[in-house]
Amino acid sequence: MMTDNRLHHLLSSFPTRRIIVVGDYFLDKYLECDPRLAEVSLETGKTAHQVVNVRHSPGAGGAVVSNLVSLGAGEVIPVGFTGDDGEGYDLRKDIAALGCSTDYLQCVSERRTPTYLKPRDIAIPGLDGEAERYDTKNREPLPEHVERGVVASLDELLPRADAVIIADQVEEDRCGAITCSVREQIARMAGDFPNVIFWADSRRRIGLFRNVIIKPNQREAVRAAFPGSESPLTDEMVVKAGHELRLRTGKPVFITRSERGILVFDEAGCTEIPGVRVERPIDPTGAGDSATAAAVLTLCSGGTSAEAALLANLVASITIQQLSVTGTAKPEDLPARLGMWASSFSLEGEG
Numbered sequence: 360m361m362t363d364n365r366l367h368h369l370l371s372s373f374p375t376r377r378i379i380v381v382g383d384y385f386l387d388k389y390l391e392c393d394p395r396l397a398e399v400s401l402e403t404g405k406t407a408h409q410v411v412n413v414r415h416s417p418g419a420g421g422a423v424v425s426n427l428v429s430l431g432a433g434e435v436i437p438v439g440f441t442g443d444d445g446e447g448y449d450l451r452k453d454i455a456a457l458g459c460s461t462d463y464l465q466c467v468s469e470r471r472t473p474t475y476l477k478p479r480d481i482a483i484p485g486l487d488g489e490a491e492r493y494d495t496k497n498r499e500p501l502p503e504h505v506e507r508g509v510v511a512s513l514d515e516l517l518p519r520a521d522a523v524i525i526a527d528q529v530e531e532d533r534c535g536a537i538t539c540s541v542r543e544q545i546a547r548m549a550g551d552f553p554n555v556i557f558w559a560d561s562r563r564r565i566g567l568f569r570n571v572i573i574k575p576n577q578r579e580a581v582r583a584a585f586p587g588s589e590s591p592l593t594d595e596m597v598v599k600a601g602h603e604l605r606l607r608t609g610k611p612v613f614i615t616r617s618e619r620g621i622l623v624f625d626e627a628g629c630t631e632i633p634g635v636r637v638e639r640p641i642d643p644t645g646a647g648d649s650a651t652a653a654a655v656l657t658l659c660s661g662g663t664s665a666e667a668a669l670l671a672n673l674v675a676s677i678t679i680q681q682l683s684v685t686g687t688a689k690p691e692d693l694p695a696r697l698g699m700w701a702s703s704f705s706l707e708g709e710g
Contacts, residue, residue: 372660382526420526
């Protein structure tokens with residue numbers, strides 16, 4: 360059981376840590392519409408929804424950056440690319456506003472800035488007010504010069520880094536920053552820099568990473584460990600997948616299970632770290648990114664895998680209660696959340 364003193368000790372080390380976040384950078388963009396102002400188009404007769412506010416924030420790897428900064432990381436360095444477009448301008452401005460350099464975010468004229476466009480009705484609170492999303496993605500292979508730039512940036516930055524977080528968000532093969540070539544170079548770098556924490560999160564290709572810690576959810580883990588399997592998603596299958604993926608990567612595996620918490624697979628075997636029970640409504644957007652930020656900072660600060668999973672759970676339980684935003688947590692939020700987590704076990708014991 361983690362104590363308040365141990366938590367304080369770990370948190371006090373966060374400002375000394377230098378973290379690289381390499382991968383895909385999206386813009387989360389909200390169009391807030393007031394239904395009372397809706398008009399009818401004279402040309403088409405269709406409803407013309409009226410936007411009364413536009414807000415945006417960094418998504419995907421950018422959400423990891425936001426959470427690292429909010430948790431007090433000493434320096435956070437984004438590595439990847441944006442398009443040379445308006446969304447790219449907004450994304451780079453948002454990242455700079457966090458106090459992070461954009462020097463290693465290549466501005467690529469032949470790429471679009473990936474964007475999640477989310478119209479929402481301001482009269483309806485929470486997720487119920489969100490309309491269907493519009494996604495802007497790149498659907499052509501990444502130019503080789505951008506790949507080379509990503510690898511060169513990592514080679515330059517790694518000697519002074521405590522950790523590298525790989526954010527492989529793009530589902531279309533070879534269309535994001537983490538291509539097969541970049542992934543192979545990351546495996547090489549992880550071998551060359553054994554004292555640097557390498558942590559990967561990937562929507563579609565988590566089973567292809569080697570020499571790095573991986574964080575799949577339970578469905579991603581089973582799919583990666585047993586491709587083509589039609590077996591039901593049982594706890595037994597998830598545990599088997601965790602052990603299999605640890606053998607492949609040679610590093611710990613963190614399998615997230617929503618409100619049930621995280622399963623950690625390391626030299627100690629399989630350890631279950633329960634989640635924090637919170638009241639609904641909740642918004643899971645960016646919960647995995649906030650968990651990643653907390654876990655990696657904990658590992659960099661001398662924490663064990665189990666401690667990293669616990670802090671990941673604490674932070675995610677805070678961010679999911681922030682509706683219609685990509686949430687973040689602050690260090691001062693965590694002691695009370697640790698108390699909530701610990702008290703839930705006391706109540707179970709009394710029962």
